[in-house]
Amino acid sequence: MNLFEKLMETSSQAIFTVDRNGILTHINQRAKERFGLFMHSSYSHPAGKLNRGDLILLASTEIGADDGNLTREDLERIGIHDRRIRIGGKIAAIGVYEDVTVKPVYKYLKPGTDDGLEIETIYQGVPVRICIDSNQIIASVWGMQYSISYFRSIGQIVVVDRLRHRVKFWEENGYSARKEGVGNLLRGAPYAAKAPEAEMKVVGYHFRDFFEGERFEEDLRQVLARQVSQYVNQEYEINGFALVASLLPVISGDEVTDVIVRFRNIDEFKDTIIERNDAIRLTEKTYREAKHLSDQSNALFSLPGSTLSMVDVKRYANKLAQMGCHILITGEVGTGKTALARAVASTGATGGKYTMIDCSVEEDLEVQMLGSAERPGALRQTDGSTVFLDDIDSLSPLWQSRILSVLQNGRLTLPDTGEIIPVKVRIIAATSKDLKELVEQGRFRSDLYYRLHAFSLELPPLRKCKEDIPFIVNSLMDELRQKYGLPEKYLSGEAFDKLITYDWPGNIRELENVLERAVVLSDTEMIYTEHIRLDTVLPVLPLREQMKQVERQLIQQTLIQCGGDRKIAMQKLGLSRSVFYDKLKAYQLY
Numbered sequence: 001m002n003l004f005e006k007l008m009e010t011s012s013q014a015i016f017t018v019d020r021n022g023i024l025t026h027i028n029q030r031a032k033e034r035f036g037l038f039m040h041s042s043y044s045h046p047a048g049k050l051n052r053g054d055l056i057l058l059a060s061t062e063i064g065a066d067d068g069n070l071t072r073e074d075l076e077r078i079g080i081h082d083r084r085i086r087i088g089g090k091i092a093a094i095g096v097y098e099d100v101t102v103k104p105v106y107k108y109l110k111p112g113t114d115d116g117l118e119i120e121t122i123y124q125g126v127p128v129r130i131c132i133d134s135n136q137i138i139a140s141v142w143g144m145q146y147s148i149s150y151f152r153s154i155g156q157i158v159v160v161d162r163l164r165h166r167v168k169f170w171e172e173n174g175y176s177a178r179k180e181g182v183g184n185l186l187r188g189a190p191y192a193a194k195a196p197e198a199e200m201k202v203v204g205y206h207f208r209d210f211f212e213g214e215r216f217e218e219d220l221r222q223v224l225a226r227q228v229s230q231y232v233n234q235e236y237e238i239n240g241f242a243l244v245a246s247l248l249p250v251i252s253g254d255e256v257t258d259v260i261v262r263f264r265n266i267d268e269f270k271d272t273i274i275e276r277n278d279a280i281r282l283t284e285k286t287y288r289e290a291k292h293l294s295d296q297s298n299a300l301f302s303l304p305g306s307t308l309s310m311v312d313v314k315r316y317a318n319k320l321a322q323m324g325c326h327i328l329i330t331g332e333v334g335t336g337k338t339a340l341a342r343a344v345a346s347t348g349a350t351g352g353k354y355t356m357i358d359c360s361v362e363e364d365l366e367v368q369m370l371g372s373a374e375r376p377g378a379l380r381q382t383d384g385s386t387v388f389l390d391d392i393d394s395l396s397p398l399w400q401s402r403i404l405s406v407l408q409n410g411r412l413t414l415p416d417t418g419e420i421i422p423v424k425v426r427i428i429a430a431t432s433k434d435l436k437e438l439v440e441q442g443r444f445r446s447d448l449y450y451r452l453h454a455f456s457l458e459l460p461p462l463r464k465c466k467e468d469i470p471f472i473v474n475s476l477m478d479e480l481r482q483k484y485g486l487p488e489k490y491l492s493g494e495a496f497d498k499l500i501t502y503d504w505p506g507n508i509r510e511l512e513n514v515l516e517r518a519v520v521l522s523d524t525e526m527i528y529t530e531h532i533r534l535d536t537v538l539p540v541l542p543l544r545e546q547m548k549q550v551e552r553q554l555i556q557q558t559l560i561q562c563g564g565d566r567k568i569a570m571q572k573l574g575l576s577r578s579v580f581y582d583k584l585k586a587y588q589l590y
Contacts, residue, residue, distance in 0.1 A: 231246060
């Protein structure tokens with residue numbers, strides 16, 4: 001062992017090195033343990049592969065994801081021929097490998113279903129049980145449990161020897177690096193032996209044989225090609241785990257001969273996330289102070305957002321709030337109009353009660369606005385209260401007239417008695433519609449529009465203020481933590497990137513919903529990209545590409561209808577052999 005290898009082994013960090021061709025040249029024990037290349041199994045089994053007649057227990061939380069690319073064709077090897085099964089679905093199954101005479105037992109749920117699955121039975125004389133819950137898969141044979149935990153998706157397979165009816169293989173963490181996923185094994189791939197302190201041979205193989213991660217691979221390629229000098233403390237997701245790594249080149253002459261890949265442990269990773277969040281808070285505080293907006297008692301300046309457009313909105317809102325005038329707030333759905341209205345109400349000099357009224361609910365307006373003699377409505381308050389009229393574009397012509405009277409004359413005629421009463425409230429109205437366009441269509445009074453438009457605030461969409469996303473995320477995460485009574489949770493770097501690169505058609509409201517779901521879905525203090533569920537809209541493809549997709553789908557469906565018989569499918573489609581097989585190759589339908 002040379003000096004470099006000794007230093008690697010004594011390090012508390014996981015380290016490996018690759019040469020200019022991507023071949024692993026060194027790896028320390030810590031890295032082998034971290035990536036499942038060094039076993040800590042309590043039990044042993046020899047190397048081998050599946051044999052005809054073996055009893056198979058398998059489960060996948062999301063078919064095709066982190067399970068060795070399991071397919072419907074793979075499931076046919078244990079007797080499951082079910083055309084309902086789709087990529088992304090959830091399955092628990094028990095069957096016999098490559099024996100069509102034995103009927104399998106299985107349960108399947110279509111993609112998007114969050115329910116668990118459980119099967120418990122005596123199969124071929126063996127008591128077995130499979131259970132998928134929210135964070136783990138448990139397979140049990142003869143009362144012995146084999147469990148594996150997951151965040152978003154995972155696969156588990158337990159194999160019972162056909163002759164002795166004893167377990168010959170079970171899945172453990174690190175199977176992605178060992179290429180032992182459910183799909184791999186069903187397709188005939190071998191599996192390695194398990195034993196306490198057993199380890200795999202890694203040096204001499206390409207790093208992609210054991211470490212998968214698109215961003216990691218691209219950054220490593222850039223360092224090897226000297227396109228980037230190095231990456232230090234970069235956040236990656238490798239083999240489904242969030243990690244922090246540094247890619248440090250070894251240079252000889254003008255060439256990179258090797259790259260040292262060094263991983264920080266999870267505690268240091270958490271510290272990095274905390275440092276980032278603290279830096280975001282400090283940056284926002286510093287920006288406010290630089291712009292003389294550091295008055296924490298002012299609710300307006302406490303709203304997240306430090307881009308020039310948001311600062312201008314908050315400054316102008318502050319002026320209008322101090323004047324106590326009526327205000328119109330415009331902006332797309334979800335841009336934060338309600339939060340801005342509440343901040344204006346608490347900042348202004350008028351004081352009094354704050355009441356929010358949804359103008360789209362017509363049947364409740366009379367009671368909310370006017371109330372009764374015993375219980376006055378929002379417009380009959382006399383202490384300078386603020387009334388927030390959300391979706392004012394939904395008001396009926398009658399109520400448009402009444403609100404105009406309040407704005408112009410400060411009075412209102414009661415419908416039941418005809419009595420004219422003074423109104424001493426400030427109106428803040430909000431809309432996501434183009435009121436001027438509604439005026440042109442005759443759906444909104446022009447005089448009311450011009451009266452409201454005199455003092456208006458327009459909130460920019462989130463896609464035009466992406467620099468504010470980190471600040472808004474921090475604020476929302478604090479609110480969600482308090483709402484659910486949870487300890488602090490942290491977003492991984494790639495999860496943050498996913499939020500920042502998205503265009504947010506639903507603006508802040510959509511961002512809040514996405515974060516809320518992520519907080520609930522994550523069972524640990526870390527939130528990864530798989531917890532960030534976005535309603536992405538696919539771009540419109542050129543006609544040629546759309547036709548290719550339709551053609552691929554037609555060929556695939558025909559193959560399914562013909563039970564995979566290519567000769568019959570070829571005849572049904574009216575294609576020559578050469579053209580048919582060229583298309584199979586082009587569309588990767590082999």
